[in-house]
Amino acid sequence: MNYIKSLAFMALGYFGVLSNVKAQFRTYSNEFLNIGAGARALGMGGAQVASATDATAGYWNPAGLAYVNESPSFAAQHAEYFSGIGKYDYLAGAFPVSNGQRTLGLTMLRFGVDDIPNTLFLVNPDGSLNYNNITSFSSADYAFLLSYSQFIRNDDDLQISFGGNAKIIYRKVGTFANAWGAGLDAGLMIRAHKWSVGIMAKDITTTYNAWKFHFTDAEKQQLYLTDNDIPIKSTESTAPSLLIGGAYNFEFSEKFHLSTEASMNFTFDGQRNTLISGKPISIDPHLGLEANISDRVFIRAGIANFQRALKDGDTLNLQKTWIYQPSLGAGFRIGNATIDYAFVNLANQSSPLYTHVFSIKFFLNRKKDY
Template sequence: MLAGLGAGAQFRKYSNEFLNIGAGARGLGMGGAQVASTEDGSAGYWNPAGLVYVYEHPAVSFMHADYFAGIGKYDYINAAIPLNDKYKTLGISLLRFGVDDIPNTLYLVEPDGSINYNNIQSFSSADYAFIISYSHLFKDDDNSKVQMSWGANTKIIYRKVGTFANAWGFGFDAGFMYKTPKWRLGIAARDVTSTFNAWSFNFSDREKEVLYLTNNDIPVRSTELTSPTLVLGYAYNFRLAEKVHLLAETNLNMTFDGKRNTIISADPVSIDPKFGIEANINDVFYLRGGISNFQQALADGDTLNQKKVWIFQPSIGAGFKVGNVTIDYAFTNLANQGSPLYSHIFSLRLDIMPKKTTPKEKKNDGVPELPKPVKEKKKKVFYPG
């Protein structure tokens, strides 16, 4: 990894790839098709324009997932805070993707050529992203039931590889959402200013010597650039019964860094579609599914003709809401088609609802009415004689 980082600034197709995993079991269960329908705290990740629909009370969300059968850990936490009115919402998100206990074999071979396993040490490699989101509802028409909102993200990225290297990065996202009772349109522009990571390296003299003797480059500094991505989303809400709805969404992920292994692969634009559905039963129980990551690959067992076929990545999920608590589950592949390792993903959302007041408390501006003092009856005392 370290040897592959050059000395100059350059675009990399898969820079900051941990930011493309997703956030929340709902979105991952729907194959990542979220740009038009996201309305909870995870909107700070998918499309900040949808964050404004967290307007009644603050909410916090948590998610944990194992990556590569437990080798990597992916964690996400979010807080959405409505501001003075229902037209503005602030969001704060933290993501971490880390691999711990990586063997460091730099000193495995002694100067005399013998192997000493006691020299193996371990280190961690972790990527962090701190995202501050702001969303504003600038149109709310009661007659046409049309709502329009915009949002923006500021991203601070920190990446660390043991004691060898670390990087700081900054980037910005923007989003727009158009919502009617039946259909929705969403647009998310990610890394609009080309998010960058500035790497710095710190090797001891002994480590430099080992790298030199093993024909490895010794990097000093480098800057990594992430090119912008544009995501277009469309969603439609079908009413199947009085208390049963089916939401279907399509996203088109457009990248501008040259040809990729996607359905539409061109230079400089490649397009990767995603599809997701969600069945909503009485706003209590949810069933979800999605397909994404369409790629061309060699047919199984066909090593002679080199015939390629289209493959895709399916995902499923479910959710359950009780009061102010929502639990979501997804079963999906967090890696890629070359590493089909499916994971169980759970996320929890807690709406921080204010304490309900009784009618008497409302009458007294929320102050509980104290019990009235009981007057003590005077006891009659009888004197003898």
């Protein structure tokens, strides 16, 4: 009984959120686009803006796609969060054109939650509960990124590339609401023999989601009786953000390298609970390591999402401490394919909520490593 009541309040709250969407910048808007792409990146705490040079670069920094200049590259990932409640799928391809002078990329993302209880008609007009009226619906977010990249300079000692994304977003909540959105990203990457720098400007034109609502007359009546507004349409805007990162490769021997990377995510949509929190700019750092053994075996670790939170069990003094999300990962390269795994903590180090992520990436007829 308590479980059903909780679901009822959750569903009514969900409709309340939908009814209060307004045309404004919203902190954490389109957050499904910030989950990540590829188990290599997730195992390194999401520090990738300076090192992604395969198909995953369309997500992390489209300038890195310029390094896919000999043969097509592909990447795929499936992950389930919160014991399978949320499902995340990622698929990407990068395709050299103009004799390798330019690279096009295509990325597809989906995050969905199925079997959400619809308790809108749980309560009968006489106040009694009818559990047979509980139905279910799905909520899913989709994104499609079309990428372009090319070199500005491509010498043996220094390479400079730029790239951009045109993205289309589609979000759907059952039969009740759907939204279309569009935006642009731009990236720059500078690489030398041992170091690299990456810059990724996301949503540079502001990404707008235009929502439309499709409630039936019976649903509108029920929303009215439960003191909920009945929305018709609204606009949700995602403010621009900036990622700046640097990576360095330590070559201890011909068969053992250690890559380090750090990136800073600058957001401008209001004060966030991050390591550097302010108005209107907040900064969220990401740190990652990767040990490369003979270019066949990879061991990874990362730290991200630094936040201030109450100490465990401290509800009286309200003392706060720093928490963070650690991650570990590994990869195995077999021919032109690499299978990656990440062990990711979705919560923090004191209250762990772990999930397993697998992904694969491969090149067709790859001749040269970068």
